[in-house]
Amino acid sequence: MTAPAPATKKWGGLYQGVVVSNVDSTQMGRLLVRVPEVLGDDPCIWASPLSPVAGTASGMYVVPLVNSGVWVQFLGGDPNRAVWVGFWRGGAGEVPPAAKTTSPGVPQIVLATPGQNALVISDQSAPLGGITLQLHGPAGPFIKINEKGIELSCGPGLASIQLMGTQVIVNGGALMVQ
Template identity: 35%
Template sequence: MSGSGFYGKYRGTVESSLDPLGQGRVQVKCPAVLGDGTMSWAMPCVPYAGDGVGLFMVPPNGTNVWVEFEGGDPDKPILGGCFWGVAQAPAVPPVERMKVLKTDTATIEINDLVGMLTITASTPLGDATIEAGPAGLTISLGTQQIALGPLSVSVNNGALEVM
């Protein structure tokens, strides 16, 4: 290898996340390599992919991204990851061993410390939430709730109990 080319990570910005080929590519600006105003389609580097399977999460327009270049070739950009700007990280509980996936309308929280999984989606009727943990499973939408325990099912905080 000659040593010329663009190796390492470069700061970029997502300009378009609507890939006409449906491969999860994003159109990025990367001024340090591509120059000002030039955009290129970057292939995603994902942790899991195969024929019809994989983790498909495309960052929205305006997202700060790390851009790499296959073999150092500026015509072959790779989306290597994303990073937050100042005050952009999602608010998460300050709990050790907490993992969070947050989108515009949904959140998945995994608390490995207590063995709790919480999935929340914002809906026009209120937050829809599923909580699974050592004590059981709770499903709620707004003020309505179903709680499944090891010995009983409770609807709306005891309005109906099934043993």
């Protein structure tokens, strides 16, 4: 009688990984990640993305920066079949600045790039709440929509148009149309 083959370790659960490369020649959102707890310090593995929305020519596509922290799982516990499923933050400094424009505890959704381009959807009351599309941080152009109206601006102190109720306000009141 032969002895049974030794059991192969299964890697269930989530593991902290770090992005080594975000250049995927297949352009499918794969990341080359290092997962020391599973693979040791040197080996890296390509991890496919888990996306909340995907379909033919549609869905969500996110590519994190190199050295970003990502959560990694292994399909069927197999260390050769990695999937990256989300992000972990190394500290409060990694939270997008646009996420700090709403009071703590107020429901919001923030999508932001490292260049501070952001889409903020907030349940906070006007003027801070509503939907804001911001280019290059608070000093850049923006579009803001909330219960008070719609504002289109080239940035603070620059050209702007506000639609508020029955009024159109241009450049902070230089021209008002009722």
